Amino acid sequence: MTATVMKGKPLADRIRAEVAEEVRQLGHIGLVTVLVGDDPASDVYIRLKHKAAVEAGFDATDLRLPAETSEDDLLAKLAELNADDDVDAILVQLPLPPQIDEARVIRALTPYKDVDGFHPLNAGELYLGRPAIVPATPIGVLALLAEHEIQLDGARAVVIGRSAIVGKPVMHLLQQANATVTLCHSHTRDLAQHTLEADVLVAAVGVAALVAPDMVKERAVVVDVGMNRTEAGLVGDVDAGAMEVAAYMTPVPGGVGPMTIACLLQNAVRCARYRRGDLAYPG
Numbered sequence: 001m002t003a004t005v006m007k008g009k010p011l012a013d014r015i016r017a018e019v020a021e022e023v024r025q026l027g028h029i030g031l032v033t034v035l036v037g038d039d040p041a042s043d044v045y046i047r048l049k050h051k052a053a054v055e056a057g058f059d060a061t062d063l064r065l066p067a068e069t070s071e072d073d074l075l076a077k078l079a080e081l082n083a084d085d086d087v088d089a090i091l092v093q094l095p096l097p098p099q100i101d102e103a104r105v106i107r108a109l110t111p112y113k114d115v116d117g118f119h120p121l122n123a124g125e126l127y128l129g130r131p132a133i134v135p136a137t138p139i140g141v142l143a144l145l146a147e148h149e150i151q152l153d154g155a156r157a158v159v160i161g162r163s164a165i166v167g168k169p170v171m172h173l174l175q176q177a178n179a180t181v182t183l184c185h186s187h188t189r190d191l192a193q194h195t196l197e198a199d200v201l202v203a204a205v206g207v208a209a210l211v212a213p214d215m216v217k218e219r220a221v222v223v224d225v226g227m228n229r230t231e232a233g234l235v236g237d238v239d240a241g242a243m244e245v246a247a248y249m250t251p252v253p254g255g256v257g258p259m260t261i262a263c264l265l266q267n268a269v270r271c272a273r274y275r276r277g278d279l280a281y282p283g
Contacts, residue, residue, distance in 0.1 A: 003246040004148070006223070008140070011147050012258035016056055019265045023057040029272045030087045031058045031115065036074060036100065037067035042093045049091065052261045058268065059086070071100045075108050082110040089115040089271035091264075112274040112281045115267045123164065126172050130282045132274075133267055138169035140259025141202060141223050142177070148248055150200065150221050152177040158194050160184045160211070160237065161204035166225055170202050191215070203237035213241040222249040225256050 023029050031053050035046050046062065053060035065074065074096075081087050090113045096102050106114070111121040117133040125132045145152065157179040161167035167183065174181045184194050186205070192215040195201055203211055204225035216222060216238070226237030236252030243249055250256055273279040 001244075003222070003243045003249040005243075006144050006148055006248050006250045006255060008144060008250065008255050008258040011143060012140075012262035015143070015259075015262040015266060016052065019262070019269055020056040022269045026269070026272055026276075028086075029058050029089070029268060030061070030084075031089045031091070031268050032061045032063055032081055032087050033091045033093065034063045034065065034074075034077070034081075035093045036065045036069050037097050039095070042095070046093050049261060049264060052265060053268070056265050058265075067097050069097070069100070071104065074100060074105060078105065078108050082108075082113060087113065088275050089113055089268040091115045113271055115264060115271055117169075117267065118164065123169075125282050126169060129172075129176055131173075131176075132282050133270060134173070135165050135169050136263040136267055137166050137204075137225060137256060137260045138173055139263040139266070140256055141166075141170055141225065142173050143263065144223065144250065144256065144259060145200070145221070148221075150248065152179045152200065155179045155199040156197055157181045157200040157202070158184060158198035159202045159204065160188075160191070160195070161202075161206075161225070163204065166204040170204065174200070174202075201238075205237055207237055208235050209237070209239040211238040211242065213239055213245050216242045216245045218245060219247040220245070222246045223256065224250050224252050227252060227257065 033046050050060055050062045081090050106118045109119055111119045117135045122133045126134055157174045159167055159171050162185045171181050171183050182194050195215045196217050198217055198220055200221045202223045206226055208228035208230055222238055224236035224238040228235050234253050274281045
């Protein structure tokens with residue numbers, strides 16, 4: 001039996017429509033995206049995010065800075081945006097040029113304007129079980145699981161990848177949903193031993209077809225966050241043959257990808273509500 005395909009676009013479209021209605025009700029949400037340099041992949045990501053924001057009714061500003069921008073100059077620009085009452089949410093596209101300390105830049109953002117949820121205060125609140133602004137891709141993963149009514153309470157979950165952007169936040173969200181979570185990574189011995197125990201498997205490591213079909217538990221739920229460019233096109237971290245083993249599985253492309261932008265827009269609305277006092281920022 002072939003797995004039920006967990007497509008992201010239908011849910012993402014619904015979320016984007018809900019966001020557009022919230023923006024209409026609030027009247028103004030200012031979102032600034034900041035790109036330093038001309039990295040081609042970053043340019044594509046920023047254009048997609050900016051287009052989605054404009055379509056949802058945000059007052060979106062696409063700020064471009066030259067690759068030679070100094071760390072001090074970038075920090076000064078962020079200080080201006082932090083102080084600007086017309087700006088509700090700020091996104092600094094990563095990676096940054098080598099002369100700039102990314103961690104310092106992230107720390108410089110006002111936490112409740114940090115639409116990506118990367119600021120240490122936002123990461124800490126998630127760790128403590130009081131999520132404020134959470135990275136968009138992990139929110140999208142949990143939203144897809146909820147949409148398909150996947151039972152997480154008591155489930156055995158395995159996450160492959162320990163990045164601060166996906167792996168660790170997904171781990172915390174799954175734990176807070178009462179799943180029992182194992183976090184695997186590049187130094188994990190006998191990866192298949194862990195993945196074969198997973199009722200829910202989230203792969204977010206960026207290695208094409210790292211997880212073979214025989215590494216997936218029969219009737220498991222598989223969320224493939226990987227987006228790897230190969231000669232055959234875009235492929236995930238899980239071999240597509242796992243569709244014949246799993247009960248549910250996200251496609252690549254078309255699974256988690258559309259959810260990331262939709263949930264980023266949700267985060268921007270949340271930033272605006274924190275600034276207006278509609279929500280109490282836990283930090």
